[in-house]
Amino acid sequence: MAGGLAVDCVEIIAENFVGRGGRPRAALDRARRDASVLVHAVGMDVAGFDPIDMGHVLGIRDLADEIEADLVSDHLCFSRLGGRHGHDLWPVPRTVETLERVAARICRIQDALGRRIALENVAAYVDFASNEMAELDVWLQLFSRTDCLMLLDLNNAYVSSVNLGGRPEDLIEGLPEERVVQIHLAGHSELGAGLLDDHGSPVADEVWRLYERAVRRFGPVTTIVERDAELPPLDVLLAEVAQARSIARAS
Numbered sequence: 001m002a003g004g005l006a007v008d009c010v011e012i013i014a015e016n017f018v019g020r021g022g023r024p025r026a027a028l029d030r031a032r033r034d035a036s037v038l039v040h041a042v043g044m045d046v047a048g049f050d051p052i053d054m055g056h057v058l059g060i061r062d063l064a065d066e067i068e069a070d071l072v073s074d075h076l077c078f079s080r081l082g083g084r085h086g087h088d089l090w091p092v093p094r095t096v097e098t099l100e101r102v103a104a105r106i107c108r109i110q111d112a113l114g115r116r117i118a119l120e121n122v123a124a125y126v127d128f129a130s131n132e133m134a135e136l137d138v139w140l141q142l143f144s145r146t147d148c149l150m151l152l153d154l155n156n157a158y159v160s161s162v163n164l165g166g167r168p169e170d171l172i173e174g175l176p177e178e179r180v181v182q183i184h185l186a187g188h189s190e191l192g193a194g195l196l197d198d199h200g201s202p203v204a205d206e207v208w209r210l211y212e213r214a215v216r217r218f219g220p221v222t223t224i225v226e227r228d229a230e231l232p233p234l235d236v237l238l239a240e241v242a243q244a245r246s247i248a249r250a251s
Helices: 022-032 053-065 096-113 135-146 154-164 168-176 205-218 235-251
Strands: 009-013 035-038 072-074 079-083 086-089 119-120 149-153 181-183 186-192 192-199 222-225
Touching: 009 222, 022 035, 035 053, 053 072, 053 096, 072 181, 096 135, 119 181, 135 168, 149 154, 154 168, 154 181, 154 186, 154 192, 154 205, 168 205, 181 205, 205 235, 222 235
Parallel strands: 009 035, 035 072, 072 119, 119 149, 149 181, 181 222
Antiparallel strands: 079 086, 186 192
């Protein structure tokens, strides 16, 4: 970082910085000199069944306000049950009851944050027999009821389509242009007959093709290339960033 960053923005995991200083915070403060910052949470339990941990939400609000974050995001999922944290991102049934409950939670979280939140679609590995709605219809209802935004994870959309069927292209074409404010790109691995969203491999060709389609639909929205495991040399990661930038500029 001594020579500055070769990227336009950086995304931080909120839970790694809330209430913490030291070296991580010093690195964040240096990054802010060269790039805009996006706050990405994994623990607000947006679609959860347990009561909202408002102390945690307010901690994220304070962090985002302090560092002047351009965006706060989390996932449309649950991660806690009965007071225990599962340390994973689980989708919820697509039912009218779930929609009403989750919409109310989103409104409470946004009120506490003092801003709209961008919610990410998560990868799915099994489906619910109780589903009453298509995924796209859930998103359209949430936009209408809560005025939230969307972080479209194209790798998750592709993984879910392979595991459960469906066409990620239909999701891209059906989402309102003004709601998608950020895109995630990542890699996956094979999991038996399906795929696992693992953030430990290069972005797949199929996901790059979805990205080309997405930027034609939504324009050159802020895009993050995620890699959490099996980290390659920095120049390999920057090459993926450059590829995403090239596709976005061509849109």
